[in-house]
Amino acid sequence: MDLIGNLATGFSVALTVANLAYCLAGAVIGTLIGVLPGIGPVATMAMLLPITATLPPTSSLIMLAGIYYGAQYGGSTTAILINLPGESSSSVTTIDGYQMARRGRAGPALAAAAIASFFAGSVSTLVIALFALPLTAVALRFGPPEYFALMVFGLVSSVALASGSTLKAIGMILLGLLLGLVGTDLYTGAPRFTFGSMDLADGIDFVAVAVGVFGLSEILRNLEDESPTRSAAIQKVSGLWPSREDLRRIVAPTLRGTFIGAALGILPGGGALLSAFAAYTIEKKLSRNSREFGSGAIEGVAAPESANNAGAQTSFIPMLTLGIPSNPVMALMIGAMIMQGIAPGPNVATEKPELFWGVIASMWVGNAMLVLLNLPLIGIWVRLLSIPYYVLFPAIVAFCAIGVYSVDNNAFDLFEVTVFGLLGYALVKLDCEPAPLVLGFILGPMIEEHFRRSMIISLGDPSVFVTRPISAGLLFLAAVALVIVSLPAIASKREKVFVDE
């Protein structure tokens, strides 16, 4: 069977000594930043992007992927032990995980999180392998109008699934698209919005935008309130292994969580956070032990942890098969591919099978490493939390500066970091989510190219987007999604969901 052959190719790539080392490095860095609040996978990947550009393409993607799912694991550790989600996607885990820890059951909670995550990671690796080729085959038949419609659908659903005001998210997308267009026009060579600056001729540097909007503005937000919030009171973790009763109780929640996460992860804008929240809510309704939820139910740990891991992983599907990022992390992966000289899109699977399947196989390897790494080393991770923030954030600023500078050795990129840090912070203060802006920024040039090509094919007739069935269908879905999130009943419920986080 093809699938087995492909996976064999993948594992032969992923299991080379060098790639195992990069996978481990990614997973360790990911866990580290997952444990540390105040620095997320996006800023870290942006920082390391220039360094990975010196590696072979497959190794660099393997390492970056490791950072992403490693952060999901790390985030849950602090969520359980000190009621502080290292990553936003672990925030639901704090509800029951911390309660378990307070009752001296931190060990089983951590083990349940690790087992559920590992199971979800393994299943979703298979899901990616199963779905990747059929989707690629469909995508290869896409013309410019279909691609345009697909990107519109992607951007709209990222709005639907983002928190906060729908209008503001649309505005952020438009602003991102416009900023993405700065630079030389591909068709005519005309410089756009550069004001004669050579530094802007190649466009605004993506790494600078990501570091500014996610790195600096996050630091500023953390510095708003400097009262010490981290409790050093960490119970000693004893009795790591869950009882047979615990294991029995987490089977069904893990299965359901994996399914929910895998399904939501594929959607643009979905990914880990929403998956975790949905899984917890559904589990609370379905579980026979729903009374225990909120006071230390092990199901309340297993369900969101399996879902956030599954969601984190299946969000690779649109990126690998269509070349379309569904969240900022995937936008960075695409940025990494472009820096390596690989054109993202459906051709990657056929032209670079060793890269495509190597990255997929490495996710399973990485998940296995994380289980081995996390459970025995919990003590070390927890000790990291005693590093005070006033030591941490200057180091983050320094690494950001070095990372951005090393892309092109150009000081101008650092000025862009400051500009986007300030813009990002101002917009966050006004309740505008930065993620849609970054998605728009990455997609800006692509969406314009497909728009212009479509209009050339159709001789200037915009109806081309609705007369071709696939394109019409995608635009229809986008419209439906927009209408649904604007309905007052849904809108108020949505607000409540994201407040509950």
Added chain:
Amino acid sequence: MITNAKDLATCGIFIAFGVFFAATALGTLDVGSAMRMGPGYFPLLLAGLLILIGIVIGVRGFVSTSAPLQPAPWRAVLMISLAPIIFGVTVRGLGLPAAIFLSTCAAAMASRRMSVPRAVIVSGAIAVFSTAVFVYALRLPMPVVGSWLSGS
């Protein structure tokens, strides 16, 4: 009057960017027609939509309320913004360790819990650490001693 300050400010930012891009597109770029699009066509379209969204948010801002804006930590905003600029200006002239030291000192002073001696110690440690990791271990092409210091 009941207004939503956050929405009004967002409206202002969106409209400012929209007008800026639209005016630049109209002023400096060939817009073309739907049949034969110039480099200015798509930006103009997007800028128009952005202005429209800005207006709607603005109108909504006059009829709703929001939680009051939390004051920004101005010292942090200033120091954190300066740090990348200091690094960018000095890295070639002073070399990586010195540039990191200066920019990290600035960044460190963003925290109200930071004192000058502490900032110097923290920044010194970060400068040594990053030089070891990035220049010697990862071999990024960055000077340890910059051109201003080596006299070339």
